[in-house]
Amino acid sequence: MNITTWNVNSVRRRLERVLEWVDEHEPDVLCLQELKCQDAEFPAEAFTSRGYSCSVFGQKAYNGVAILSHRARVPHSDVVTDFPVPGDGQARGIACTVHPERCAPLRLVNLYVVNGGELDSDKYSYKLKWLDALVEWVQAERQRWAGPMIVCGDFNIAQADLDVHDPKRWAGQVLCTDAERERLDRLKALGFQDSWRALHPAERTFSWFDYRGAGFDRNEGLRIDLHLVSGLPPQGPIDVVIDHDARGRPESSDHAPVTIFLGP
DNA sequence: ATGGCACTTTCAAAGTGA
Numbered sequence: 587m588n589i590t591t592w593n594v595n596s597v598r599r600r601l602e603r604v605l606e607w608v609d610e611h612e613p614d615v616l617c618l619q620e621l622k623c624q625d626a627e628f629p630a631e632a633f634t635s636r637g638y639s640c641s642v643f644g645q646k647a648y649n650g651v652a653i654l655s656h657r658a659r660v661p662h663s664d665v666v667t668d669f670p671v672p673g674d675g676q677a678r679g680i681a682c683t684v685h686p687e688r689c690a691p692l693r694l695v696n697l698y699v700v701n702g703g704e705l706d707s708d709k710y711s712y713k714l715k716w717l718d719a720l721v722e723w724v725q726a727e728r729q730r731w732a733g734p735m736i737v738c739g740d741f742n743i744a745q746a747d748l749d750v751h752d753p754k755r756w757a758g759q760v761l762c763t764d765a766e767r768e769r770l771d772r773l774k775a776l777g778f779q780d781s782w783r784a785l786h787p788a789e790r791t792f793s794w795f796d797y798r799g800a801g802f803d804r805n806e807g808l809r810i811d812l813h814l815v816s817g818l819p820p821q822g823p824i825d826v827v828i829d830h831d832a833r834g835r836p837e838s839s840d841h842a843p844v845t846i847f848l849g850p
Numbered sequence: 851a852t853g854g855c856a857c858t859t860t861c862a863a864a865g866t867g868a
Contacts (some may be wrong), residue, residue, distance in 0.1 A: 596857060596868085620867085621859070647858050701867055711865090742851080761868060796868070798854035807865070809866075840868080842853070 587660065587686040587848045588693065589615040591738040591811055593841035594792075597650075600839055601629050607843060608636060613713075614660045615684055617696035619740045620648030621677075621819050628652065643667035645677035651698050651739070659670040660686050662694070669715055670723035676700075678716075681727070686757055688850050693731040695724070697739035703728050710760055713742075717769035725776055734817040737778060740794075740841065741812050742784040743770050745780065746791055749809035761808060778814035781846055784827040793828050794841045800835055801840075813846040 589614045593602040597618060604720045607832035608616070616638070621628060625644040625797040633640050639657040644650040646734035655662040668677040681695040700716045703709030724737060756762045774780065782791075792807030801807055815823060825847045 599857070620857095703866080703868095759868090794868070796854085797856055800854090810868080 587614050587689055587815065587850075588787045588845050589613070589684075589736060589738065589843040589848075590615065590843050591617045591619070591696070591813065592843035593698070593740040593811060593839060595620050595839040595841065597652075598623055598627065598629060600837075601632060602830070603835065603838060605636075606634055607829075608633075608638075611845070614656050614686070614844065615694065616654040617694070617738055617767070618652045618654070619650075619696070619698035621645075621652060622647055623650060629700065629815040633791070633831070634786060636666075636813075640797070641665045641680060641682060643677045645675075649677045649698055651677060651680045651696050653680055653681075653694065653696050654685055660684050662725075670719040679720075679723075686848075689848065691848070692733065692735055693735040695726065695727065695735070695737040695739075697737065697780065699740060699742040701742050701765070705758075705760055705763070713760075714765055714769065715767065717726075717773075718800075721769060721772050721776070724773060728734040728776055728816070729808065734818075734819075735778075735813075736813055736815050736846070738813040738844075738846070739811070741810050743768055744808045744810055745783075749792070751792060751808070756808075763808065774814065776816070779822075781813045781823045782809070782828070782844070783813045785826055791828055791843055795833060797840050811841055812845045813844065815846070818848065821849060823847060828845045 701711035793806035
């Protein structure tokens with residue numbers, strides 16, 4: 587069983603790249619962020635014809651999240667959207683239960699965390715408020731659901747300096763502030779572990795690279811796309827892969843797809 | 851301090867991203 591998270595930076599603009607990747611990797615579950623389209627514009631047919639069912643929470647021009655799962659191998663159910671701040675007009679959260687053939691059902695949360703703009707902006711204060719609401723929401727969800735849970739997505743927070751190509755340059759900048767990191771710490775304190783970091787305790791690798799300044803070619807980026815896992819079987823994730831090949835292709839998203847592999 | 855690049859809206863300059 588595997589679950590991919592990928593900020594695609596416009597699903598319509600990126601459709602060929604995404605389908606190419608799906609055909610190559612045949613993921614069981616695909617969590618997308620930054621669709622940048624409304625539900626009706628989501629290219630569902632391209633995915634349903636490949637065997638996936640699509641749950642979409644879209645928005646015009648900005649944000650937008652979706653969970654796709656292979657309907658034969660891993661059907662999904664019990665979809666909820668519009669959290670953790672219901673009615674804010676920002677499509678940033680979608681959750682469901684996935685039902686793998688040979689493991690226990692798993693609650694899956696797909697997030698596009700607020701970016702935050704500049705430190706002195708309303709966007710940044712909203713990001714902190716949104717993260718506070720997220721901690722509350724996940725805590726409640728954890729109480730509703732006793733089984734394994736994964737919270738994945740584009741977190742727009744580099745948790746530690748080891749997740750940053752140039753920590754001095756990024757010190758105190760949005761995505762790296764203590765206030766954001768403190769909220770991510772509180773989320774993890776609910777019983778979640780950053781699966782990639784748990785498997786690679788000292789490695790400096792990134793999931794996002796700026797289009798500007800040839801960030802990818804210079805390996806200058808941030809690791810902000812995560813799978814936080816809770817209540818998995820003792821052996822935990824078998825592997826987590828950040829697909830730099832996909833990021834390096836022409837007309838790619840500025841984020842790489844990140845996939846967690848769970849047994850069996 | 852600023853721009854670099856990419857995307858969307860609705861046709862062109864501005865807002866957003868990270």
